[in-house]
Amino acid sequence: MEKIKASILTIGDELLIGQVIDTNSAFIAQELNAIGIDIVRRVAVGDAWDEMWKALDEEQTHADIVLITGGLGPTSDDITKPLLCEYFQTELIQNEDALVNLKKIFINRTLAEKQMGQALLPKACTPIPNTRGTAFGMWFERNGKIIISMPGVPFEMKGMITDFIVPKFKQTLQLPTIGYRYLLTGGLGESAINDRIQTFEDQLPKGMGLAYLPDLGKVRLRLTLHGDNLEEVNRVLDEEFAKMKALLPDVIISDNGDSTEVALGKLLKSQNLTVATAESCTAGNIAHIISSVPGASQYLLGGIVAYSNQVKHEILHVKSETLEKFGAVSEETVKEMVQGTLNIVHSDYAIAVSGILGPDGGSDEKPVGTVWIAVGTKEYITTKKFQFRHNRERNMQLTTNHALNMLIQILRHANA
Amino acid sequence: MEKIKASILTIGDELLIGQVIDTNSAFIAQELNAIGIDIVRRVAVGDAWDEMWKALDEEQTHADIVLITGGLGPTSDDITKPLLCEYFQTELIQNEDALVNLKKIFINRTLAEKQMGQALLPKACTPIPNTRGTAFGMWFERNGKIIISMPGVPFEMKGMITDFIVPKFKQTLQLPTIGYRYLLTGGLGESAINDRIQTFEDQLPKGMGLAYLPDLGKVRLRLTLHGDNLEEVNRVLDEEFAKMKALLPDVIISDNGDSTEVALGKLLKSQNLTVATAESCTAGNIAHIISSVPGASQYLLGGIVAYSNQVKHEILHVKSETLEKFGAVSEETVKEMVQGTLNIVHSDYAIAVSGILGPDGGSDEKPVGTVWIAVGTKEYITTKKFQFRHNRERNMQLTTNHALNMLIQILRHANA
Incomplete structure (x- = not known):
């Protein structure tokens, strides 16, 4: 046709x-x-x-x-x-x-x-x-x-x-039968995903297409199949989609077309959990993105925009010694920001970020693009250091996306 | 030509x-x-x-x-x-x-x-x-x-x-001489601006164009003139631009092409002032937009994302009676949010917003789109109620833009 x-x-x-x-x-x-x-x-x-x-x-x-x-x-x-x-x-x-x-x-x-x-x-x-x-x-x-x-x-x-x-x-119109499956992944780059699924890609049935749609800190993978019979198209797609998901269990954000913030909202709601943020370099963007889903007030309690060290210390109770010894952009600081947020907002989870987005403020030890993220509960905190290489706006988006993804992976894992 | x-x-x-x-x-x-x-x-x-x-x-x-x-x-x-x-x-x-x-x-x-x-x-x-x-x-x-x-x-x-x-x-290339002047205004709609400057528009010199470029809560006005002589083009443009500005003194955000956040940053820096936010419905977006300008840490100290009433009360010290009697979306609440922010963040100015962005959460008395904004210092607080009629995302952007504009007009006035 x-x-x-x-x-x-x-x-x-x-x-x-x-x-x-x-x-x-x-x-x-x-x-x-x-x-x-x-x-x-x-x-x-x-x-x-x-x-x-x-x-x-x-x-x-x-x-x-x-x-x-x-x-x-x-x-x-x-x-x-x-x-x-x-x-x-x-x-x-x-x-x-x-x-x-x-x-x-x-x-x-x-x-x-x-x-x-x-x-x-x-x-x-x-x-x-x-x-x-x-x-x-x-x-x-x-x-x-x-x-x-x-x-x-x-x-x-x-x-x-x-x-x-x-x-x-x-x-x-005489239209072809066409089916899609979307897998949204976070935390792995295009080529790292490619390394993991190249063998899978090589064995795809004839006519099935796989597209990589990269975004900041996330990659959307799309399987496409044209055919004559819708049931058959869906059957083959489901089979291959399951194989692909099995190769990427630790980086899946959603397998149904949901955006990051919608996927996060569903995970929190289904586990009856709440979240709060402590944001230095993103200055509120993480909470704002979480809030963009209707009904977010069920799980987003609030947060602290801790732009100055004074706010980090006085409101979030990050210790002066920590700020002096390790600096505002450090693992120790974001950990204490998580703890402080949990203490004052009383949420189940807290996300904390601190970084240098640029163009100024970098040093040899902590160049522009250095970002620390911590996500955790009263029981445990995960931290991760990133080194981004983009401009202020993109570094901010990358920080936001990686922070949300870290929480999603914890919740998916906790749920499994 | x-x-x-x-x-x-x-x-x-x-x-x-x-x-x-x-x-x-x-x-x-x-x-x-x-x-x-x-x-x-x-x-x-x-x-x-x-x-x-x-x-x-x-x-x-x-x-x-x-x-x-x-x-x-x-x-x-x-x-x-x-x-x-x-x-x-x-x-x-x-x-x-x-x-x-x-x-x-x-x-x-x-x-x-x-x-x-x-x-x-x-x-x-x-x-x-x-x-x-x-x-x-x-x-x-x-x-x-x-x-x-x-x-x-x-x-x-x-x-x-x-x-x-x-x-x-x-x-x-043989290019024409062409000149532009941009006036960014906030708080007035396209037709309200038109009412104010129609007489001015009617007397514009032949060949000079005036365009209205509307955005959410702001309108950019552009004067354009083609000519042969650059000096003459600039002289005529400056003359008409001054007339136009004189008709809109209370709504000017910038007259030099600056965006809202850049204009705000310059006003705060030049007056050596600091700002903090208390955001309910925007959930951090106002602080985030202020922070998007490099060097914003000079004047943005931080803020509170007060999404839940508990955060409004426990961290910002909004009185329980206020929340019970007037509700979270009320003049009284945003005023106390400003006061609470000034007390705990110690900034010169604070911006507070609380509203119902939709699609759910509205009532007869406070329909979706009801937003209260307060901006002020320890000495005085200005409040304003808005009734927006858009979707969640646009209501959020409108709230952000109007809040920033209110602070800009206060700072421009204080400076005059």
């Missing part, structure tokens, strides 16, 4: 002047990839009639489906709708669903005439409902090509992709 | 499967816009020979300059260099500078043969030095078009744009 090819066409000056970073395309690509449609090109053009017309023509020479985002607002520089009308030689007619939707959104406000235009849609298109905003999407078909127009607002676009476009693709 | 047009061509499968969000293009667009070059298109294609070749041809029909990023690594799926070699009918030769650079980077490691290939460059190109990695860039010229190839690694690409490409454009 020929793979179906799609191109993403983004309309809007804001993308060409660097004002906005395009996150829409990544979402669309992920959703379409998951159902077996290949994105072959992504193109952004400005709010310019000729450029957009030419791009529409061109993209149909590259792809079977063109997904357009942007240019659907009610102002005069939003040209997508009039252009598509002319492109498909059709006219605007009032759409009742779009009108009802519009009136619902403006229930307590006056509808200006230019907003009323949002209820007009090209006669030749299949309207795509927008449950999250005023601009409906449009679905055109001509000469075997599908042209889809969506708003540029990520939240509205995502609703259309999930609720309408992907289901309609699944119904109307 | 005809404006010079550029197109950005990004090579790499990772952009088409949604694995990576393209931040390079925004950077390139900003840097080129600043010297008067228009980006007319941005195109991403996979690591596929034919697709890339066609895209190269096509982009030259749209633009005078094509900037390619990606596909320069040492592995076999990195096809940019061999393709450009064939495209420009030239051959690879060893480049001495690239070799010296490579040996420097591998000083303590063995250079594998595929890495040695990084020192080979097409004969027909002007090499672009890479001070931050192994892959040199390439600059080709043919038929009046400029084709530039850079690595996809953002840090390396940025070095080439700043140190080599922009200076060479300035030297060799």
Whole structure:
């Protein structure tokens, strides 16, 4: 079966002047990839009639489906709708669903005439409902090509992709059966993981792909298999996925697509445990990341941002002798930070970090990037020293990710 | 003068499967816009020979300059260099500078043969030095078009744009004179700012543009003027910029391009003041953002992540009666959180926040999005209530940005 090819066409000056970073395309690509449609090109053009017309023509020479985002607002520089009308030689007619939707959104406000235009849609298109905003999407078909127009607002676009476009693709297109398995690992680099699983990789069934998707301090591994029969695809994937997991038992963060913070939250909740942090160099980022999961207040009690030595000493009760003798960035200090946090916040677990993120503050003995992390309970504390080699921001992220991973591995182990 | 047009061509499968969000293009667009070059298109294609070749041809029909990023690594799926070699009918030769650079980077490691290939460059190109990695860039010229190839690694690409490409454009191209002024404001929405400065906007000299670049809780205003004479452009811009600032004295964060956290750091340092935080719903993010500026330890002492009521009471000494009578999300609680922080961290200023970010935890009286912020000293405390209407993540960012802005306005006022 020929793979179906799609191109993403983004309309809007804001993308060409660097004002906005395009996150829409990544979402669309992920959703379409998951159902077996290949994105072959992504193109952004400005709010310019000729450029957009030419791009529409061109993209149909590259792809079977063109997904357009942007240019659907009610102002005069939003040209997508009039252009598509002319492109498909059709006219605007009032759409009742779009009108009802519009009136619902403006229930307590006056509808200006230019907003009323949002209820007009090209006669030749299949309207795509927008449950999250005023601009409906449009679905055109001509000469075997599908042209889809969506708003540029990520939240509205995502609703259309999930609720309408992907289901309609699944119904109307001949798509391959495709399966994925994701393993999120922490603490090992790409090449170290490769060393462990190369032999496994070499024996993968024909057609199964393994991708390494590295991030700071973590690597996501993805198994992909195309096939004709979904049950068979899932059976083979499950078999290989189990083999892969068995090779990496000590570094697994999640095997179901969960992010680090979601995986950590589930581990803590299922064991009815609480956590607190004592953060020097990350200055609150670890607690903040833990808190980003809805319901985190069940297991995150709080923490201390111990940026100054005074806070380390007076609030966390790190001994002055420890700070003087070993320094703020030392195994002894992070250990005492864990103990102090457990004593004053009364959590089951505490995470403590102290390091030199740069660009300044390094020394021969403790260069920029030196970070100590401690994780533990009243009974035992694990510590680890890291030497990062990136800039301040990345060193901070690495510290955060490694600290969370250390706690996850302890909890997974305790649970086993 | 005809404006010079550029197109950005990004090579790499990772952009088409949604694995990576393209931040390079925004950077390139900003840097080129600043010297008067228009980006007319941005195109991403996979690591596929034919697709890339066609895209190269096509982009030259749209633009005078094509900037390619990606596909320069040492592995076999990195096809940019061999393709450009064939495209420009030239051959690879060893480049001495690239070799010296490579040996420097591998000083303590063995250079594998595929890495040695990084020192080979097409004969027909002007090499672009890479001070931050192994892959040199390439600059080709043919038929009046400029084709530039850079690595996809953002840090390396940025070095080439700043140190080599922009200076060479300035030297060799006839660029328009263009000037910008940026005013970062906090606390007022786009339309509220518009109400204040509409009359000013209406009287702007011909050719001067004003753009509103809204972000969460802040709006960046940009004045742009093209002209022939740089001195004249700057004189007119300064004049109008002063008028605009005079209309927004109470909401200015910075007038020199500084971010919120950099502006805050400068205000604290120049007044020799320190700050600490007490964060419930943001769980450390405010301290973390303050700490992201190198040297922040001069003014950030630390803080308390007071996620649980127990931490609010036991560590920050918020009274039990206050928590019982008014609740954790109340003016009284954030005020006592400020006082408690000042007492235990001994900073000059403290910021305290408490709110319900959602999706759960709201009530009729205090719906999701209710946030109280207090900022103050031992002498006085300012409080403000907010009602945000976004998701958890955006409500958290809004809380952070408004809290930082409140402190900035106090410090700017105290300084005046």
